[in-house]
Amino acid sequence: NAGVTQTPKFQVLKTGQSMTLQCAQDMNHNSMYWYRQDPGMGLRLIYYSASEGTTDKGEVPNGYNVSRLNKREFSLRLESAAPSQTSVYFCASSDVNEQFFGPGTRLTVL
Amino acid sequence: GDSVTQMEGPVTLSEEAFLTINCTYTATGYPSLFWYVQYPGEGLQLLLKATKADDKGSNKGFEATYRKETTSFHLEKGSVQVSDSAVYFCALSNTGGFKTIFGAGTRLFVKA
Numbered sequence: 001n002a003g004v005t006q007t008p009k010f011q012v013l014k015t016g017q018s019m020t021l022q023c024a025q026d027m028n029h030n031s032m033y034w035y036r037q038d039p040g041m042g043l044r045l046i047y048y049s050a051s052e053g054t055t056d057k058g059e060v061p062n063g064y065n066v067s068r069l070n071k072r073e074f075s076l077r078l079e080s081a082a083p084s085q086t087s088v089y090f091c092a093s094s095d096v097n098e099q100f101f102g103p104g105t106r107l108t109v110l
Numbered sequence: 111g112d113s114v115t116q117m118e119g120p121v122t123l124s125e126e127a128f129l130t131i132n133c134t135y136t137a138t139g140y141p142s143l144f145w146y147v148q149y150p151g152e153g154l155q156l157l158l159k160a161t162k163a164d165d166k167g168s169n170k171g172f173e174a175t176y177r178k179e180t181t182s183f184h185l186e187k188g189s190v191q192v193s194d195s196a197v198y199f200c201a202l203s204n205t206g207g208f209k210t211i212f213g214a215g216t217r218l219f220v221k222a
Contacts, residue, residue: 004153031208042199042214043154050208090153098144099210101153 002026004102006091012108013081021076021105023091031094032074033058034066036087037104043090049074081109112137114213116200122219123190131185131216133174133200141202143167143176143183144210148197157185157198195220 004025013019025032034046045058047066055066063085065077074093078085086109091102116133123129135143142161146154158167163178172187183200200213 040214043212045209048209092153094208094210096208098156098159099146099154101155103151103153 004091004093004100006089006102006105008105009103010106012110013078014110015082017081018077018079019081020078021089021091021107022073023075023102024073025091025093025100026072027093027095027100028071029093029095029100030071032068033092033094033099034064034074034076035090035092036060036085037090038087046076046089081107083109085109112141112202112204112211114200114202114211116198116213116216119197119215119217120219121216122221124221125192126189127220129185129187129190129194129218131198131200131218133183133185133213135181135183135200135202137181137202137204139204140178141204143174144201144203145172145174145183145185146199146201146212148199148215150196154199190218190220192220192222194218 007022030051033048035043049055049068052071089105092099113136144159145157147157148154158169160167160176166175174185197215197217199215201210203210
């Protein structure tokens with residue numbers, strides 16, 4: 001089992017560029033999440049998907065879009081990147097007991 | 111709304127010292143409580159959890175007791191090791207693993 005995988009691991013963008021962060025899980029979980037982690041602010045939920053075909057906004061959705069492509073995959077898109085979106089992004093999935101996290105994507109927007 | 115407050119770090123200890131990281135919560139209902147750990151360069155992973163009042167979660171020498179009367183879930187370890195250096199997150203959920211609310215995290219440094 002690979003668990004939760006994310007690509008890419010690192011990315012540098014210029015302001016205004018777009019990109020998509022990919023996430024996949026092989027644990028047959030219904031629920032998936034995107035978080036961002038910033039120093040001193042813990043984890044903040046961007047979007048989540050309770051099940052295939054549904055997505056909902058979290059705490060900090062502005063500037064992001066998501067797609068739940070199928071049960072395995074949940075992507076996060078930045079349409080026009082801004083320096084404030086410099087962060088570490090984590091994808092997670094959950095069962096009834098706990099959340100499982102990917103290794104993260106470190107994104108820098110110049 | 112529901113929230114988690116944990117002590118600010120960093121916490122710096124010598125090897126074999128006793129560790130306490132305080133965590134208090136505000137929640138409706140009877141949430142499950144968790145401690146997650148994040149080692150350098152990795153994602154979070156579950157360390158331990160407790161699902162009802164007075165339950166004690168334990169793993170790898172760490173333990174925490176669900177105290178409803180004080181709304182607390184403090185993390186303790188009797189003798190820390192250098193390999194315990196990481197960031198520790200207290201968390202709660204009213205729906206099992208779904209939509210978990212995380213604290214800000216506490217960074218622990220353990221010196222040899």
